[in-house]
Amino acid sequence: MAEHTGAPPVTGPGGPCPQRITLISASMGAGHDGAATELARHLTAAGFLIDRHDFLDLLPAGTGRLLCGAYHQLLTWAPAGYQHIYAATEHTRRPGPAIRALLRSTQRRTLAAVTPDTRAVVSTYPGASQVLGALRQRGRLIIPALTYLTDFSVHSLWVAPGIDAHLAAHPIPAAQAHAQGAAAVTVTGPMTDPRFTPATADDRRAARARFALPHDTPLALLVAGSWGVGPVREAAAEILATRLALPVVVCGRNQALADRLRAEGIVHVHGWVEDMPGLMHACDVLVQNAGGLTSLEALASGLPVASYRCIPGHGQTNAAALDEAGLASWIREPDQLAPTLTELLHGPRGRSQRAAGLALLSSAPGPVQAVTALAAGRLPAAHSGVHAPAAVHPAALPHPVPVRLPAPRDPAATDPDAQPHPAARRPVTPRRPRPVRPAGAPRPARRRMTRMAVAVAATVSLGIAPLAHALSEDPSLHLSAFAHYLEDDDR
Template sequence: MAEAIVTSRGPETAVILSVSAGTGHMQAARAIELAMQELSPATRVVTLDTFKYTTPLLEKLILGTYMEMLRLSPQLYGYLYQQSERGRLLAGTAKQEFNRLLNRFTAGKLIGLIESLRPGIILCTHPFPLGVMDALRSSGLLTGCLLAGVITDFTVHAYWVFEHVDIYIVGTPELVGEFAAFGIDSRVVRPVGIPVLPAFASQPDRTAARAALGLDLQLPVLLLMGGGLGMGAMLDVATLLGHADLSCQIVCIAGRNTVLQDKLSRMAPELRQPLHVVGYTEQVPLYMAASDLLISKAGGLTCAEALASGLPMVVVSPLPGQEERNAQFLAAAGAGVYVKKLSHLLPVLQDIFRSPGCLARMADAARRYGRPRAAYDSVQCLLQGYAAWQAVAR
């Protein structure tokens, strides 16, 4: 249980705007909401999926195209992502036109709701709603509240950067310099960590976590994840590891991918290694506490959760774009290994387990960068920023 804020009074209402593309952005919103309930219980938190307030056609066009591109042509998405980074072809005009379109079909419905809620804080965990809020503020609206954004990856993309944002919450101090390259004042950027669920601040030790989950207390645990949607090469990885000469047990969290869950469950009896298959679960903090190594793609929230758990990570099949940047960050930090080809995975794992102290060094690096209390620290930043804004407003 966190200590309640006594230095400043929170607003009556805080609005969190997110987008249900994947699960990471909504998970960050949920983490902030739970931490706010503890630290400022008098504040009502309203979390909204932004695309529920736009036209169905635009929602289908943007989210549908995004998800299909990731499924059918991830390399095209990676190319577009790179071309819209700072200084590249699509970073300026394309961003402005996209935000103009989004604002035209979304702002009208949202502004009426926001005005009725009268929030003291508006927090965005996705760049789409942040762009809409920035446009409203630049037109003279939303002057009566604090506007903040949470960057949910270990990189800063041009589509996140807006001039009227009061606070940016980011994963590491290194990102302060990336914002400076965009001309954003460093005082606006708070490197307190990507907000993970408050449960990550009070995880049990490994033995207790394994006992609670019914896992073997002696065998090392390899945790396979593909985000909340169960994406990535999870089936191929589970097959490879299940037939390998490794002394371990495998836990595979398939998320909401029921087809994958069924395939893994049918395959489990044929494998050499014990395979525990889990669908969507709220117990990710417990599973990470129980594990020795995470094998996953590199969604920002997954990486932040692993770091918060002191859990080393091997990245396989990251999505081109921000996930590749996250994988590069983990590797540079010494907390992870980026495996670019599935055929390289088993030799990498064998090297890790056979090298004395390798896993422990990776775990130490993960703990150095981990921010298990990031949700609480983010709320502290928001409440302090709100108090400072109130003082100026008076």
């Protein structure tokens, strides 16, 4: 007998009890969790009871934590390989067999996390969306499932068949999701902590004093996510060399990065910052490399935003989408850094970006309205168009440009059950015989091989796409990156 989750509204002695919403995020960095935190706060204020779950905890036998760490290592030591895999799979319509098997292993735990009185489930992580969509398609989850898109660009794994609605912060990610077949794409606007507001002159002076920052010098806040990944040292040195602003670097939980920056003469270096609204009040421009939640927080704070030395994959596609929206300037080459900082600090580009960011935050109601409506059964579950709530003023937002999808190469690209054309099958290369290790010779570096295997598994499993597909495009693209990752076992 099939297992179902969902029930009629719970009624107590005094009438209907508060309705419950389940949120599923993932502690892959801080962006997915940050979006879930704000969504939980807004939904709680609207009268809902909230259950939160980390998708990594739903993976079997601690696999989630292992894969998270390995993915972090891959992004740190093999960024070129990550970029090639992301690009090769950005518009793949269906996860490969390895991903589907891993996601199926979480279905029972996911159902167990959804209590009978839950009215809707919201995902802020693509892996969770894939599981929820599959459960909806099979009829095992009978309440609405929604995806809140936390990125400004939309990788294919964000779009899961079976999901009832996809909520986007802006028309550009909404158009990208719609072009990839997402259902009920709705522009709801972003969410940020209410402490992120434009600073007054008094706020600025107080914040600079609190963080021991100079009072009369332009400050560029340089952030690299909670992991502190990417070429942060290069970016900090180049900002300092422009003599236009002092870099104020936030390294997240990367203590080694903070220590190296201080040793290299960067004076204002921070680790994990609890009072990020105050630090943004102290600064004049944000320079970031991932395009996630911090960018939206800067827009809410009235800071102009520059994307520079972006991390591979979503860092670069987010930078392109933010630039297209007129919300952040994407600095693609080092020689563009100084003129762009000048324009953002003192010119019309900075003023226009501030206005566009504040307009985005003030003109859209956020996703709570859409979640509430779908939980009450007021949004069409099968609609696949892009639409916006009445509170969104289209004139304040740029016109979206849909993503162009590549034409399929064979029937299997559009029909998962179809067999590929015989001409599309690649010949099987005979496996080389394993060399015999001479007696007394040292054993292979097992630790390195384990790290490589786990890093590959992380890439496959945690929201990129099947590595086999990417390797089949051009194996040579990835070998050098993985070799670099394995060169030093003691990093």
